[in-house]
Amino acid sequence: MSLTITVSDLRQFEYCQRIVFFSYCLGLSRRRPTTYKMEEGDLLYENVAELEAQRSLQSYGLQEGERHFNVRLRSGKLGLSGLLDMLIITSKEAIPVEFKSSFSAVVGTNYKAQLAAYALLIEEQNGVSVNRSFIHFIPARQSIEVKLEQSHKKAVLLNLDKIRRMIERENMPDATVVRGRCTACEFRNFCPDV
Template identity: 30%
Template sequence: MQSFYPSQIIEYLYCPRYTYFEYVLRIPQYEDKFYKVNRGREVHNEKLERNKEYLRKKIGVKEKWLDQYLGTEGLRGKVDEVLKLNDGSYAPLDYKFAQWKDRVYETYKQQLYCYAILIEEVYGGKVEKGFLVYTRSKNKLVEVNIGENAKSEIRNSMDKMLEVIQGNKFPRATRVKKRCVNCTYRNICIK
């Protein structure tokens, strides 16, 4: 069975052709060249040493698990922190090497939705919210609601990704054409 990382699902939601180019034609993106990706990875490695305990107290954390690699049928990923809250529910917490700009990007939400599915299946508890920590804004903590519709959208996307891969199916491009400007596949993609 094919197993996806949250980043692969996010790419599919951004434009379904990412899945085709990377997993059917096997043309890699070479995203490691981008500074922000590499710096973000460094921050994830540094955060365990410097994380502020007050963030967890503010949230109401009963238990925590750091750097959890979780896998289920069809989905896998590494969650920065899995939190068990005082009310018995669970929540993912993810660190972002980014500044808070008064809004949560869809890609950040989608990543939390993926983590919610993983946590519910592995830990057996309910996930109704997640948290983001913006490391370039003095560790600003932002809460994100996670509803059943959001989790369903992720599961539906995983099914559609499998259709693309298993059926060797060339999907429609994103309808948001400005996304094509910075796409790593823009030179080979048929518009």
């Protein structure tokens, strides 16, 4: 596999396939516009690791565990890489945790895809099965458990293939049917029909 796809690409592909198309086929990722929402998210992330290290693991339903922040994961076999916000390792399991700056504590399919991708990377790298994960919504100070089924992991593998075919053929996919997502999209100006 020559092209390495990122976990962020998989998350974006689930949200709107055109974002990945514009990034790879038009080379817009190198000059990607920054939105207000992106800047606000960066500000929230600055101190979250420091604050998280001081919290107990109780919000994750754990009594013990070791936290690792900004964990780089890569699989040559899958052609996939990513930077996980936090990985909790216990004597029984490995649990990926993603921090989100969204004020709405809703776990969308794009977040599930992201967590399932991290699960695949952790399973390959650490040789453990990953069956659950968490999203920690920073503004709400709420951690939501996300169960990871085999169907989520299979969907990641299917989407990796779809992304590679889309890039190879340079076929622009349809815009998302959820047009509300287009309002604050950094690629809105590149969509001819939105």
